[in-house]
Amino acid sequence: MRASWRIWDTRSRMRIEDRALALRRVAFRDTSWIVTLLTPGHGVVAAVARAARRGGRDGARGALSGFHRLEVEIRARAPDGLGTLTQVAIDRPRNGLPFRAAASAAGQLLIEAVLRGEMPADPGGGALFFCLDGALEALEAEVEPLRVVAGTVNRLVGLFGHGWRVGDCVGCGGRSGLQFFSVRRGGAVCGGCGAPYAGRLPRVSAGVLQAMADRSWPPELTALSRAEQVMLYQLGMAGLTRIVARSLSADLPFRRLAGVDERGV
Numbered sequence: 001m002r003a004s005w006r007i008w009d010t011r012s013r014m015r016i017e018d019r020a021l022a023l024r025r026v027a028f029r030d031t032s033w034i035v036t037l038l039t040p041g042h043g044v045v046a047a048v049a050r051a052a053r054r055g056g057r058d059g060a061r062g063a064l065s066g067f068h069r070l071e072v073e074i075r076a077r078a079p080d081g082l083g084t085l086t087q088v089a090i091d092r093p094r095n096g097l098p099f100r101a102a103a104s105a106a107g108q109l110l111i112e113a114v115l116r117g118e119m120p121a122d123p124g125g126g127a128l129f130f131c132l133d134g135a136l137e138a139l140e141a142e143v144e145p146l147r148v149v150a151g152t153v154n155r156l157v158g159l160f161g162h163g164w165r166v167g168d169c170v171g172c173g174g175r176s177g178l179q180f181f182s183v184r185r186g187g188a189v190c191g192g193c194g195a196p197y198a199g200r201l202p203r204v205s206a207g208v209l210q211a212m213a214d215r216s217w218p219p220e221l222t223a224l225s226r227a228e229q230v231m232l233y234q235l236g237m238a239g240l241t242r243i244v245a246r247s248l249s250a251d252l253p254f255r256r257l258a259g260v261d262e263r264g265v
Contacts, residue, residue, distance in 0.1 A: 016042055016074040016083070019091060021132055022064045023115050027053065035064055035085060037072060038114060040126025047074045047085040060088050067094040067107050067136050094140040102257040106145040109250035110135050110152055116244040117160045127217075131155050134218050146258045150229045151219030153236030154212055160243050162186065166209045169193055179203055183238040208232050230260050 020037040023044070028034045033049045052060040063070055069092035076083030098104050114132055135152040139145060157163065165187030168175045172193055180194035180201035181187070188209055194201050208228050211221060212235070221229060241247055254260070 014076045014078065014083070016045065016072075016076075018042055018072060019129070020045075020070045020072045021111075021129065021136070022066075022068075022070065023111055025049075025052075025064060033064065034082075036115070037070075037074075038129050038132060039072075040129040043128075045074060045083070047072075047076075047083040049085040049088070052085075060085070063088050063090050067097050067140070068092060069094075069133055069136075092137070094136060096142075097136065097140045100142070102145040102254070103139040103142070105250060105254040105257050106149045107136055107139055109149060109248060109254045110156075112248050112250045113153065113156055113240055113244075116246070116248065117156060117240065118243075128156075128159055131159060131217060138218060145254075146226070146229050146233060146260065147221050147224075149254065149258075150224075150233035150236065151211070151221050153240055154232060155215075155217060155219065157236055157239040157243065158215060160240075162239060162243055164188075164212045164239070166213045178206075178209060181209075181235060183235060183242065186239070202231065202235070204231060204235075208235075233260060 016039075018039040018041045020039045022035055023038050024036040025033040028048060031051045031054045033052045034046060035049050035052075036044060036046050038044055049060055049064060052064060054061070068090045071089045071091045072085060073087035074083040075086050097107055110132055114128065131152065135148050138148045154164070166178070168188070169178060169190040170182060170185045170187035171189055174190050177190045177192065178188040179191045180189040180198070181204045182189050182201055188204065189201060205228055207224050208231050211219065211224060211232055214220075221232070224232065237248070237251055
């Protein structure tokens with residue numbers, strides 16, 4: 001795939017050519033969609049996919065309806081105007097993912113989280129795109145959905161500018177005896193500071209704290225037990241809920257399909 005780029009042609013029209021993931025489709029007029037796309041080079045962009053609801057040019061309906069990684073071309077009259085999706089092709093098909101219930105629910109949850117969150121300036125060159133694309137690729141490869149989502153939601157918390165404080169206690173600053181976690185304060189709590197609130201603060205293991213501190217992608221969570229993966233997922237979702245100021249609608253279906261305690265943390 002050629003590098004992301006945009007140019008102005010001789011008629012003062014803008015053209016974007018990039019990889020993309022389809023985040024949302026909204027019906028527009030009788031046969032078209034307005035699609036929201038996540039790209040590595042240009043962030044989140046919206047464009048009109050003309051006639052896509054009745055098939056579109058070169059199978060646009062199918063390409064935009066799944067979890068596929070796409071190659072797109074968008075043309076617009078101005079940088080801040082709504083463009084037109086002039087070309088779309090599947091770069092990496094993901095045909096198996098939609099037919100596995102838990103994996104499909106996981107993909108929908110992560111896409112909703114990206115849509116609802118607000119990412120600050122991205123100095124990492126498309127970090128949000130590669131995070132979501134990597135998670136969808138893992139789900140297509142039949143990696144356990146809970147493991148994929150637990151790692152990804154915590155990665156998203158960091159990308160949205162709200163990284164966890166896990167190296168010391170958010171109460172006293174001590175670096176030893178970290179046993180609890182406070183989502184409201186965004187960090188670990190030592191046994192001494194957390195003891196008066198032990199009925200309200202979730203207990204966390206050293207493995208969970210290490211996973212929350214890990215900024216690598218993809219995250220390696222094979223050392224965590226299922227219970228630890230559940231805790232990591234619950235803490236990540238609680239953090240995302242605080243960031244977007246609302247619950248994610250795909251959270252409950254995923255919890256049920258993945259067998260995660262619906263009570264949360």
